[in-house]
Amino acid sequence: MNTRVAFCVVFLVVFVVVDSKKLDPYKVLGVNKNASQREIQKAFHKLSLQYHPDKNKNKGAQEKFAEINNAYDILSDEEKRKNYDLYGDERANPGFDGGSPNDQGYTYFTSGGPGQGGFNFRPDGWQSMGGQGGSKSFSFSFGGPSSGGGGFGLDDIFSNFFGGNMGGGSQFGGSQFGGSQFGSSGSSSRPDSGRSRSIPSVNSQMYQKEVADKGMTWLLLSSMSSLQDIQYYEPVIQEVDGSLQGAIKVGKINCDTEASLCKELGIFPRRTSRIFIYSYAASGSGSLVEYSGELAAKSLKTFCQEHLPRFSKRVTLDQFKFPSGDEDSLPTVMLLSTKKDTPIIWRALSGLYQKKFHLYDAQVHDTSDPMVKKLGVDSLPALVGWTSKGEKHILKTGISVKDLKSAVHDLSGLLDGFEKKNKKSGGSTSRRQQTESEDKHIPMLTGSNFDSVCGENIPVCVIGVFKSSKTRTKLESILLEVSHKSLSRRQYASGAKDTIAYALLDATKQASFLNAFDKYGYKSSDSVLVAYKPRKDKFAAYVGEISMEEVEKFMGSVLNGDVQFSKTRQKPKLK
Numbered sequence: 063m064n065t066r067v068a069f070c071v072v073f074l075v076v077f078v079v080v081d082s083k084k085l086d087p088y089k090v091l092g093v094n095k096n097a098s099q100r101e102i103q104k105a106f107h108k109l110s111l112q113y114h115p116d117k118n119k120n121k122g123a124q125e126k127f128a129e130i131n132n133a134y135d136i137l138s139d140e141e142k143r144k145n146y147d148l149y150g151d152e153r154a155n156p157g158f159d160g161g162s163p164n165d166q167g168y169t170y171f172t173s174g175g176p177g178q179g180g181f182n183f184r185p186d187g188w189q190s191m192g193g194q195g196g197s198k199s200f201s202f203s204f205g206g207p208s209s210g211g212g213g214f215g216l217d218d219i220f221s222n223f224f225g226g227n228m229g230g231g232s233q234f235g236g237s238q239f240g241g242s243q244f245g246s247s248g249s250s251s252r253p254d255s256g257r258s259r260s261i262p263s264v265n266s267q268m269y270q271k272e273v274a275d276k277g278m279t280w281l282l283l284s285s286m287s288s289l290q291d292i293q294y295y296e297p298v299i300q301e302v303d304g305s306l307q308g309a310i311k312v313g314k315i316n317c318d319t320e321a322s323l324c325k326e327l328g329i330f331p332r333r334t335s336r337i338f339i340y341s342y343a344a345s346g347s348g349s350l351v352e353y354s355g356e357l358a359a360k361s362l363k364t365f366c367q368e369h370l371p372r373f374s375k376r377v378t379l380d381q382f383k384f385p386s387g388d389e390d391s392l393p394t395v396m397l398l399s400t401k402k403d404t405p406i407i408w409r410a411l412s413g414l415y416q417k418k419f420h421l422y423d424a425q426v427h428d429t430s431d432p433m434v435k436k437l438g439v440d441s442l443p444a445l446v447g448w449t450s451k452g453e454k455h456i457l458k459t460g461i462s463v464k465d466l467k468s469a470v471h472d473l474s475g476l477l478d479g480f481e482k483k484n485k486k487s488g489g490s491t492s493r494r495q496q497t498e499s500e501d502k503h504i505p506m507l508t509g510s511n512f513d514s515v516c517g518e519n520i521p522v523c524v525i526g527v528f529k530s531s532k533t534r535t536k537l538e539s540i541l542l543e544v545s546h547k548s549l550s551r552r553q554y555a556s557g558a559k560d561t562i563a564y565a566l567l568d569a570t571k572q573a574s575f576l577n578a579f580d581k582y583g584y585k586s587s588d589s590v591l592v593a594y595k596p597r598k599d600k601f602a603a604y605v606g607e608i609s610m611e612e613v614e615k616f617m618g619s620v621l622n623g624d625v626q627f628s629k630t631r632q633k634p635k636l637k
Contacts, residue, residue: 308467371413387452
C-alpha cells in the first residue's frame with residue numbers, strides 16, 4: 063500500500079510540474095497583458111505568416127507555428143483569456159476546482175471532501191523536506207476504500223494505469239484526466255475556433271441583388287472548406303473593413319456551396335484562398351479585380367482605396383460652370399473641401415449616386431476665397447447642390463466626420479433629401495434625363511422591351527450574348543464604352559433616329575432566341591456579338607475573343623458595310 067501511495071504522489075507531482083511549464087501565450091505573441099484584441103490580432107497575423115510551415119522550412123518552425131496558434135486561441139477568446147489571467151490555465155477547471163494563487167506562490171485545489179473519494183492540496187499540507195532552499199513536499203488526502211463511484215480510490219487509479227478492471231474508466235484515463243478536462247482542451251488549434259465569423263457569406267442570389275452593379279465597392283474572399291489558410295485571410299479583411307467601413311462592404315464566397323457562382327465569376331480558389339475587389343474604377347459597370355499583393359492590412363487597404371469609384375469630377379471653382387437651370391438635366395452636387403484629392407467618402411458616395419446627380423468636388427483653402435463667399439459657404443467642408451432648374455441649396459457646411467460609416471450614412475441622408483426636393487420642384491422627369499440615365503448602362507433584352515430596344519425603328523441593334531456573370535460584366539463594360547464613341551454614339555436630337563442600339567442577352571435563359579440566327583444557338587461559345595437589322599431581318603455575328611479592340615473592329619465593319627449580313631432563319635422572338 064505504501065508503494066502505491068508513493069507512486070501516486072510522484073505521479074501527481076510530476077503532472078503538476080509538467081502542466082506548470084505551459085508557455086505563456088502573452089510571451090509567445092510578444093504582447094503585454096493589457097494588450098487590446100486588435101494588438102493581439104496583429105501580433106498573431108505577423109507571427110503566423112513568419113512561421114507558417116508552407117513558407118518557413120526551418121527546423122522548429124512547425125512547433126513554433128503550433129505555439130502561436132495555441133496562444134492566439136487563448137487570448138482571442140474572452141473567457142479563455144480571463145481564465146488564463148486568473149488561474150494560469152484557459153480551462154479554469156482542469157479535472158478539479160482551481161483556487162487562486164496566494165502569497166506563498168502555490169494554488170489550493172480541492173475535489174470533494176473527506177470520505178467522498180476526493181483529494182485536496184492545502185496550504186497547510188506543505189511540509190518542509192529540508193535541504194537547500196527549503197524545498198516543500200505535498201500532503202495528500204484521499205478517500206477511503208468506501209468512496210463512492212463519483213471519485214477515485216487508489217485501486218481505481220492503478221487499475222486504470224495497468225489495464226486491470228477499468229470500472230468507471232473515464233475517471234482517470236477518460237474525460238476527467240486524460241480527456242477534454244485534464245488533457246486536450248477539446249478546442250481546435252485554429253485561431254477562429256469557437257468564435258462567430260464576422261464576414262458575411264455571399265451566395266448567388268445575394269451577389270446579384272447586392273453586389274453586381276449596385277454602386278458599392280465590395281471586398282470579397284473566395285475560399286473552400288478544405289483550405290486552412292482562411293484563418294490568415296479573415297483577420298486582414300476584418301481589419302480593412304474596420305478602417306474603411308462605410309466606403310466598402312466585405313463578403314466571403316464559399317466555393318464548396320457556391321461552385322457555380324465561383325466558376326461564373328472566375329474566382330475559384332486554386333491552392334489558396336483569393337481576394338477580389340468589385341471595382342468601379344475603370345467604368346460605369348463594376349468588375350472583379352484580383353488582389354495579388356502582400357497579405358497585410360495596410361497593403362490591402364491601399365488597394366481598396368485605389369479601386370473606389372471615381373464618378374465625381376474634380377474641378378476648380380474658377381473653371382466650374384455653375385448650373386443656370388435646365389429641366390432636362392440631372393441635379394448637381396458639389397463637395398468643397400481642403401483635400402488635395404477627392405476624399406474617400408465622396409468617392410464612395412459617387413458610386414452610389416452616379417445615376418442620380420452630376421457630381422463634382424473642388425479643393426478650396428478657406429472660406430475667405432471670393433468664390434466660396436459667392437456660394438454663401440461659411441465653413442468647410444461643405445456640400446452645395448443645384449436643382450434641375452438651377453436653384454442653389456447649401457446642403458451642409460462645417461461637415462464633421464466621426465468615422466467613415468457614420469459620415470457616408472449622414473451624407474447619404476442629405477443627398478436623398480435633396481433628390482426628393484428636386485423632384486418636388488419638377489425636375490428629374492424629362493426625356494433627356496431619362497436618356498442620360500439609360501445611357502449609363504446596357505439594357506437586358508427581354509420579351510417586354512424587345513420592340514423598344516431592338517424594334518423596327520432601330521436600324522441596327524447590337525446584342526451582346528453571354529452565358530456567365532463574368533462575361534456579362536466584361537461585355538457590358540466594353541459596349542458601354544463603345545456606345546459613347548462618335549463612331550457609334552446613340553443620338554437623341556429632335557427628329558433624329560438612333561443609328562445603333564445596344565442590348566445584352568442571357569443565353570442560358572433565351573437559347574431559342576439565338577436559334578433564329580444559328581441553328582445550334584452558338585452553344586459552343588461563351589460570348590457572341592450579334593448585329594441585327596430588325597427591318598430587314600438580317601444579321602452579322604462575331605464569335606471570338608471579346609476585347610475592346612475586336613469589338614471596335616466589328617462595329618466599324620458593321621457601320622461601314624464591310625461585313626456581310628445574312629438572312630435570319632426565322633423571326634427572333636423572346637420568351
